[in-house]
Amino acid sequence: MAGALNKVWVRFGIYMALVMLLTSALMLGFFYWNAQQQQQAFLSTLPAEVRSELTQLIRTGQQNSAAAIRIYSKYSPTEPQDMRAQIFTGLGAIIFLGLIAAFMSARVFIRPISSVIAAAIRVSQGDLTVRAQAPNTTGELNDLIVNFNHMADTLERLERERRETAAALSHELRTPLTILQGRLHALCDEVIPAGKTEFLRLLDHTEHLVRLVDDMHTMSLVEASRLSLNCTYVELGAFIQELVPFYAHRATGYGVEIELHIETVFVNCDKDRLRQVLANLIENTLHYAASGGVLEIRVSQEGSHAVLELSDRGSGFADGEIEWVFNPFFRGDKSSAKGKPGSGLGLSIVQSIIKQHNGIIQVSNRPEGGASFRMLLPLAANT
Numbered sequence: 001m002a003g004a005l006n007k008v009w010v011r012f013g014i015y016m017a018l019v020m021l022l023t024s025a026l027m028l029g030f031f032y033w034n035a036q037q038q039q040q041a042f043l044s045t046l047p048a049e050v051r052s053e054l055t056q057l058i059r060t061g062q063q064n065s066a067a068a069i070r071i072y073s074k075y076s077p078t079e080p081q082d083m084r085a086q087i088f089t090g091l092g093a094i095i096f097l098g099l100i101a102a103f104m105s106a107r108v109f110i111r112p113i114s115s116v117i118a119a120a121i122r123v124s125q126g127d128l129t130v131r132a133q134a135p136n137t138t139g140e141l142n143d144l145i146v147n148f149n150h151m152a153d154t155l156e157r158l159e160r161e162r163r164e165t166a167a168a169l170s171h172e173l174r175t176p177l178t179i180l181q182g183r184l185h186a187l188c189d190e191v192i193p194a195g196k197t198e199f200l201r202l203l204d205h206t207e208h209l210v211r212l213v214d215d216m217h218t219m220s221l222v223e224a225s226r227l228s229l230n231c232t233y234v235e236l237g238a239f240i241q242e243l244v245p246f247y248a249h250r251a252t253g254y255g256v257e258i259e260l261h262i263e264t265v266f267v268n269c270d271k272d273r274l275r276q277v278l279a280n281l282i283e284n285t286l287h288y289a290a291s292g293g294v295l296e297i298r299v300s301q302e303g304s305h306a307v308l309e310l311s312d313r314g315s316g317f318a319d320g321e322i323e324w325v326f327n328p329f330f331r332g333d334k335s336s337a338k339g340k341p342g343s344g345l346g347l348s349i350v351q352s353i354i355k356q357h358n359g360i361i362q363v364s365n366r367p368e369g370g371a372s373f374r375m376l377l378p379l380a381a382n383t
Contacts, residue, residue, distance in 0.1 A: 023095070046075055112141040116148050128156040165328060168344070172212055176205045215345040218276075219328060222352040229270040229356055233380055236269075236306050237262040237299045243275060244297065247282050254290040261298040265306040266380040273353045280346035281310045281373055289314025292370050305359075305376040312372075316365035325363055326351040 039058075043051050050071055057068045112134035119132040131149045134141065183202060186192045221227040244258055251258050285295050292313025300307045317325065324330045328348045350373075354361045359377040366372050 112137045112145055128159055176209050180205050218349050219345055227356055231268045231270050234267055234269050236265050236267050240299055243278055254286045256290050256295050259296045263300045265301045267306045267377045268380045269357055277350050277353050280350050285312045304379055306379055308375045310373045312370040314370050316371045
């Protein structure tokens with residue numbers, strides 16, 4: 001019963017029924033009062049003896065007796081009293097009171113909606129801090145207020161993230177572009193000699209810009225829900241073994257040895273996207289955990305999932321950082337991130353790709369030291 005009363009249409013119907021009952025009661029009360037007034041006016045015109053007799057008849061319930069009718073016939077006005085004016089006056093007053101009650105009841109229901117409309121207008125004008133207000137509102141109308149305010153909270157958060165992203169992008173793009181501009185000016189002015197070393201340095205900054213643009217493009221696809229997958233039947237262990245040699249030389253340059261622990265498991269995945277996941281995680285290890293000297297890559301099966309785990313032996317994440325590692329442009333401890341390449345988008349892209357595969361990615365600090373990224377992907381249906 002309480003659940004039904006929370007429905008707007010039920011409560012509105014009850015209020016309208018009460019208004020109708022109140023209006024009907026007022027109308028009946030008016031007619032009864034008018035009849036009493038007319039009777040008193042008639043009694044006042046009678047001689048004392050006749051008035052006393054008629055009063056006694058009325059008190060004993062004999063107002064329709066022959067004696068009462070005789071008195072009414074003899075002493076009532078020869079011209080019947082016109083009651084239409086009184087009836088219309090009474091009806092007008094009752095309808096007016098009924099309309100006031102109906103409008104007041106309607107306002108109770110309209111107030112939350114009006115608050116939402118006013119707040120929506122201000123949101124459309126760019127004020128994302130406004131919230132709908134409707135104290136003592138219950139049921140569906142309260143749900144309307146709560147959901148609208150939740151939407152406004154989300155819009156405000158997204159706008160804040162958009163501004164932070166724009167600021168971070170401008171910062172990330174400015175550094176390599178400034179370097180390129182400065183060194184190209186120096187080459188044009190013959191301040192520095194043109195040679196292979198300088199060209200390689202310029203190429204490195206250009207490749208960094210290309211990686212940054214590629215990462216931003218991937219993130220834009222994710223945010224627009226347009227990150228498409230071309231999934232095929234893949235033996236995950238063999239696929240990882242084929243990819244690792246491409247990164248072995250680079251890892252050796254950082255003093256990192258890659259250790260493989262591979263089991264045979266089959267998944268349906270997009271090879272290009274999974275290659276992107278592995279590349280971003282390896283680059284992350286080389287940039288931030290090369291001091292550990294070891295990167296362990298493990299492929300195994302756990303229940304209905306294939307497990308791909310990358311563990312390093314570095315310093316791990318600082319306190320409070322793990323919950324932020326998949327946020328775009330998060331670079332870890334600022335002191336350790338200075339001067340290191342990367343856009344801060346890599347881990348966010350990794351998480352998005354794994355989710356797109358209906359998988360799960362987990363990150364933790366290893367008790368022995370270092371960080372561990374653990375990804376669970378659904379096994380292929382025919383394994």
